[in-house]
Amino acid sequence: MSWASRFRELEDDCRRAPSAHNTQPWLPQYTSDSIDIHWDPARALPDSDPTRRDLFLSLGAFVETSLIVAASAGLPVRAEIAVDHATLRAARLLPAPEVYDTPFTVESVRQRRCARGGYAPGTLDPQTLAGLGADLRQVPTRELAGPLAEADRWMFGTPAVVDELRAWMRLSPKHPRYHLDGLTDRAMALSRVEATGLAAMIGPRAYRLTRRLGGPALLAAASKGLLRYDGSVLILVGSAVTPEAVIAHGRELVRVWLALSERGLHVHPLSQLLDCAATSARLAARLDLAPDESPLAVFRTGRPLDTPVRSARIPAA
Ligand SMILES: Cc1cc2nc3c(=O)[nH]c(=O)nc-3n(C[C@H](O)[C@H](O)[C@H](O)COP(=O)(O)O)c2cc1C
DSSP: OOHHHHHHTTHHHHTTSOOGGGOOOEEEEEOSSOEEEEEOGGGSOTTTOTTOHHHHHHHHHHHHHHHHHHHHTTOOEEEEEEEETTTTEEEEEEEOSSOOOOSOOHHHHHHOOBOOSOBOSOOOOHHHHHTTOSOEEEEEGGGGHHHHHHHHHHHHTOHHHHHHHHHHEEOSTTSTTTTTSSEETTTTTOOHHHHHHHHHHHSHHHHHHHHHTTHHHHHHHHTGGGGOSSOEEEEEEEEOSSHHHHHHHHHHHHHHHHHHHHTTOEEEEOTHHHHSHHHHHHHHHHTOOOTTEEEEEEEEEEOBSSOOOOOOOOOOO
16 A cells, blocks of 8 residues: 555545644645645635735644654655646645654644634643743733734724624524534534624624624624633744745644643634734734734633533545
8 A cells, every 4th residue: 555545545534634623725736756745826815814814824824734643653754845836736745754753643633623612721831831942922811811802802893804804604403504614613612602793793694784883893802711810822923924934833833732731631713813903903002913923823721610512523535
């Protein structure tokens, strides 16, 4: 059996990689001597993610997850990161002389999940933070409660961003893609009543009216309590001068999330803080960054009060 055929058998685990809105933008294409990782433009988020920061972070997460899964199966694979905008290729997986060196296993990949419900109070201790191996800045949750409400008002008040959110939300188990991709009511930790209310407010026709009648402020108010406890928000900082650099940070991001997960700590990304220009600029100003650095990912982390749900994935073809 060729190394590529062996890899193909592992693809479902590689697909456990996280991606913004759970769009799973990766398209692995098997050639005779490599597995080329392309992206599907229909699974990018041009309005919520105009700089493609989250697209390339997600592709990086897929590459790193693939290397971990292959290593766990004893399959020597390496990645060459080179973005080709003409063919929408982000990276190539190639046979390697040695198994990828990683502390993580396929079990780590299967265990990791985002948790968007309540978290027990408690901040990350400096030793754990230092051991995560990335440029991470810690900010107390309460400090970002106000900015998060502002970012949520911007998000729910921006029609193109809401259109994309609506397209990827699966607010009822009856949604035909509920088990395949996107953000389910359960993954978003919404009760049936909350999911029904959200669907009603941002439904394509109702939204035109609710937007003018203060719907965005109401929706933002719903998430107000999210950061009103004593916990940790981590900000991954780095240089994002090229798509390749962002992919490298996506690999780093998934390693951080896996390392946290192995300590029983889960994450809840809050990318709207970076997508909203006003809150992003204030956050960057607070972080004392080098000239080429920017905040690339923001997420709260801690011990969730409830077991986080396993998110949907498209099975390998
Ligand atoms: C780059 C990136 C940005 C993300 N941004 C958000 C976000 O702003 N809010 C959120 O709730 N989840 C966010 N997520 C988490 C994804 O929605 C999540 O990975 C996906 O739904 C799959 O779920 P899982 O990670 O539990 O497997 C982000 C993930 C990535 C990789």
